[in-house]
Amino acid sequence: MAIQEEHFKKVISHAKEYGFIFPSSEIYDGLSAVYDYAQNGVELKNNIRNYWWKSMVQMHDNIVGIDAAILMHPTTWKASGHVDAFNDPLIDNKDSKKRYRADVLIEDYVAKIEDKIDKEIAKAAKRFGDAFNEKEFISTNQRVVEYIEKKEAILTRMAKSLEKEDLADVKSLIEELEIACPISGSRNWTDVKQFNLMFGTKLGASAESAMDLYLRPETAQGIFVNFLNVQKSGRMKIPFGIAQTGKAFRNEIVARQFIFRMREFEQMEMQFFVRPGEQKKWYESWKETRLKWHLSLGLGNDYYRFHDHEKLAHYADAAADIEFKFPFGFKELEGIHSRTDFDLSSHEKFSGRKLQYFDPELNESYVPYVVETSIGLDRMFLAMFSSALMDETLEDGSVRTVLKLPSVLAPIKAAVLPLVKKDGLPEIAKEIVEDLKWDFNVDYDEKDAIGRRYRRQDAIGTPFCITVDHDTLEDKAVTIRFRDSMEQKRIPIAALRELINEEVSVRKWLKKIQS
Ligand code: GAP
Numbered sequence: 001m002a003i004q005e006e007h008f009k010k011v012i013s014h015a016k017e018y019g020f021i022f023p024s025s026e027i028y029d030g031l032s033a034v035y036d037y038a039q040n041g042v043e044l045k046n047n048i049r050n051y052w053w054k055s056m057v058q059m060h061d062n063i064v065g066i067d068a069a070i071l072m073h074p075t076t077w078k079a080s081g082h083v084d085a086f087n088d089p090l091i092d093n094k095d096s097k098k099r100y101r102a103d104v105l106i107e108d109y110v111a112k113i114e115d116k117i118d119k120e121i122a123k124a125a126k127r128f129g130d131a132f133n134e135k136e137f138i139s140t141n142q143r144v145v146e147y148i149e150k151k152e153a154i155l156t157r158m159a160k161s162l163e164k165e166d167l168a169d170v171k172s173l174i175e176e177l178e179i180a181c182p183i184s185g186s187r188n189w190t191d192v193k194q195f196n197l198m199f200g201t202k203l204g205a206s207a208e209s210a211m212d213l214y215l216r217p218e219t220a221q222g223i224f225v226n227f228l229n230v231q232k233s234g235r236m237k238i239p240f241g242i243a244q245t246g247k248a249f250r251n252e253i254v255a256r257q258f259i260f261r262m263r264e265f266e267q268m269e270m271q272f273f274v275r276p277g278e279q280k281k282w283y284e285s286w287k288e289t290r291l292k293w294h295l296s297l298g299l300g301n302d303y304y305r306f307h308d309h310e311k312l313a314h315y316a317d318a319a320a321d322i323e324f325k326f327p328f329g330f331k332e333l334e335g336i337h338s339r340t341d342f343d344l345s346s347h348e349k350f351s352g353r354k355l356q357y358f359d360p361e362l363n364e365s366y367v368p369y370v371v372e373t374s375i376g377l378d379r380m381f382l383a384m385f386s387s388a389l390m391d392e393t394l395e396d397g398s399v400r401t402v403l404k405l406p407s408v409l410a411p412i413k414a415a416v417l418p419l420v421k422k423d424g425l426p427e428i429a430k431e432i433v434e435d436l437k438w439d440f441n442v443d444y445d446e447k448d449a450i451g452r453r454y455r456r457q458d459a460i461g462t463p464f465c466i467t468v469d470h471d472t473l474e475d476k477a478v479t480i481r482f483r484d485s486m487e488q489k490r491i492p493i494a495a496l497r498e499l500i501n502e503e504v505s506v507r508k509w510l511k512k513i514q515s
Contacts, residue, residue, distance in 0.1 A: 008327035011386045012258050014401070018460050020044065020385065021259065033255030033263045040460050041381070043411030043441060045266075048380050049245050051408060052268045054506050055293055055513065056243050056373075063241035063270065064234055068222025070247055076221050077198065077214050079350035080343060081314055086217060087194040088253055089162065089170055096184035101254045102170045102192045105179050106158050111329075113151045120144050159311045167192040197250045199263075215249035220372060222246075223271045224343045227368075228355055231273075238357055238368055239282065243270040245377065257328060259378040266377040273368035275359065276341065282371045283318050283338040289513075290336060290373050291322060296512040297406045299387055305330060315342035324383045333383055334375035341367040384409060388461060403461035404484055408509040413440040414464040414500055415457045421446050429468045432478070432493060440500060458483060464500055 015021040020041035023030035037045050057065040077083050089102040120143060125132045138144055154177070161169040170192045180187050198217050204210035216222065223242045230242050245268045255261050274282045287306065294304055302325065309319040316337050324333040344355045344367045356365040388405045407413070416432045418425035426446055436442045443462065445453050450467060457465050465481040472478055472493075480499070481488045491499060502508065 004327045004329075007389075008258075008386070011327060011382075011389055014389055014403075014459070015041070015258075015385065018403075020460075033252060033261065035259055035262065035378075040411040044385070044405070044409055044461075045377060045381055047409045047411070048384065049266075049268065049377055051506060051509070052293075052375070052377075052380075053243070053245065055510050056241075056268075056270050059510065060241065062236070062239065063243055063272075064230060064236070065243045066223065066226055066230060067244055067246065068219070068226060070216050070249075071201075071203070071213055072216060072221060072225070074211065074213055075350050076225060076347075077217075079346040080221050080224075081346070082198060082214075082217055083196070085314055086197050088197060089167060089192050090195040090253055091171065091174065091192045092190040093181035093184055093186060094188040094190060095186040096181050098181060098183050099253055100181075102167075102174060103158060103162065104254050105174055106154060106170075106177070109177050109179055110151050110154055113147050113154075117144055117147050117151075120147075163311060165194075167194070195251075195253060197252065199249045199251050216247075217250050218248050218374070219244050219246045219267045219269045220271060220374065221343070223269070224347055224355075224370075227271075227273065227344060228353075231357060238359060239272060239274045239278070241270050241272040243268075245269075257326075259382050260326065260328075260331065262378055265379075267374060268377055268380075269372060269374045271339075272371045272373075273357070274371060275362075276366055276369050279317065279338045279340065279369040279371055283336065286371050286373050287320060287322075287336050290334060290375075292513045294322060294324075294333075296509055297384070297409070298509075298512075299406075303383075303387060304333075307332070313337070315339045324379075325387075326383065327386050333379050334373065337372045337374070339370040339372050341369050343370065344368065400455060400458055402458040402483065405461040406509065407463040407483075407504045408506055410461045410463050410504070411441065412443045412457070412460060412462045413504050414466055414496075415443040415445055415453070415462050416466045416468065417444075417450060417453050418446050419450060419467055419469040423470065424473060425468045425470070428472055429466075432466065432468070432496065436497060436500070439497060440504065454481065463503060466496065 018040060019038040022036045022038050024034040024036050025031055053065065057063050090099060091102040091105065092099050120141065121134060121137065124137050124141070125134070154173070157173060158170065161173065168191070171189060174189060175187065178187060199215040201213050201215060202210040203213050223244060226242070230236060245266060247264060248267050249264050252261050252263055255263055272282060272286065291304060295301070305323050307321045307323050309321070312319055317340050318338040320336050321332040322334040322336070323330040348355045348367065355367060357368050358365045384405060388403045390404060391399050391401055393399050414436060416429045418429040429444060433442050433444045445456070447453070454465055461483070463483045467479040467481065469479065477490050477492045478496070479488050480491055480496070
């Protein structure tokens with residue numbers, strides 16, 4: 001099994017074993033692509049949300065937050081285009097009766113070509129050693145050039161067919177590439193059909209009077225419909241932003257890769273309203289700001305890359321993803337979209353209400369343009385969790401499993417551990433917990449040998465372990481152990497709060513954005 005695949009399996013099992021993520025309603029065999037956050041998971045998730053909110057809302061004096069309802073008037077989704085255009089192309093295999101996204105089948109085929117390219121590059125790098133020039137190799141090696149041409153031809157044809165809604169050609173492409181069902185191995189496919197991703201529900205008691213509603217597929221529309229309410233009540237001046245975090249629902253056909261693609265998930269979105277014509281400038285500026293936010297968490301440039309969209313959604317004049325190096329490769333973590341005036345204009349049309357801004361500097365009214373930043377909270381969780389989980393071989397040859405989360409996001413900031421369960425040590429340890437818990441999420445643990453307790457805390461990412469021993473009775477000091485270096489230091493109990501705060505405070509981490 002590939003190392004990455006093995007790592008991903010470990011991520012999923014570790015998340016369950018250490019109380020981060022459970023399959024939803026597991027006693028009934030679970031519900032596909034729906035997950036519950038457990039005791040440690042919810043803390044990590046809350047910390048990520050808080051880190052986003054702090055930087056996007058509280059650190060910007062021209063951005064405010066809201067919390068709109070999940071259920072919205074159904075016309076919202078006509079206006080936004082979701083009723084007509086929020087579709088995925090579906091195909092069924094007649095033998096296995098399994099349903100697939102046609103575009104994903106083709107993309108998986110392309111991924112195999114990419115693997116072959118990577119293998120050729122790795123082989124050549126080994127052969128040529130230091131003299132290897134990757135760029136030159138890619139552009140001149142006959143086999144690699146052919147692979148790249150093939151890959152590009154497939155992707156271009158698929159993009160064109162999807163854009164023209166030529167689903168028959170998408171099916172032809174699958175047939176020409178001889179793509180087989182991964183389960184049955186057969187190429188006995190149905191036609192490709194469009195499938196709307198919104199979950200429907202009903203409002204009202206009786207069948208006759210019930211109104212058809214949708215569970216929101218994105219949080220953004222709750223912001224658009226409140227644009228004028230917020231602008232007027234907050235006396236906001238353009239440019240300004242409205243942010244919110246909350247649940248979104250999509251009936252994903254191919255729900256896989258754990259919490260990467262879920263049917264119920266959470267988004268953190270911000271709509272930034274700007275003067276028409278200034279959207280390009282703000283789009284570039286938000287791309288930069290959002291990348292800095294990610295980088296502030298200390299993983300380094302290698303984990304991130306931009307992917308500019310060639311095929312734009314119906315509402316966008318520019319769009320890019322920030323992709324993250326997940327265990328299964330670089331994939332979308334966040335989207336930055338220049339959404340033009342599409343949404344507000346469309347809501348004006350469908351509601352009959354003016355959604356315009358009077359610009360006192362220009363002395364005119366207009367429908368603002370919008371630049372959106374949109375990140376999946378669960379995806380951010382997976383990014384942080386999967387990159388933090390590692391097995392480390394220690395000097396004595398033993399292996400420790402450690403979750404090296406950025407300490408600002410760690411579920412528990414410090415664990416207080418009495419060396420033994422007697423001689424007054426538990427009492428002092430509990431006093432320390434009582435004091436620290438006002439500022440941090442702290443844990444008390446007196447069970448098992450101290451080494452095993454350290455390992456348990458390493459596995460859930462606790463940055464500090466504080467050990468109370470017999471000397472503490474005399475010197476009012478404790479041993480503090482640092483998760484990453486495993487270094488141990490003796491410090492006065494009175495100095496604990498400041499030391500922990502210096503390391504885990506949002507202030508310390510977010511300040512990196514400015515540097
Ligand atoms: N308002 C724009 C919007 O919703 P999107 O690219 O469809 O754009 C934005 O979604 C982000 O939401 C994605 O970058 C991803 O992080 C997250 N996301 C989307 N679908 C998801 C799913 N099924 N499961 C988990 N996260 C998802």
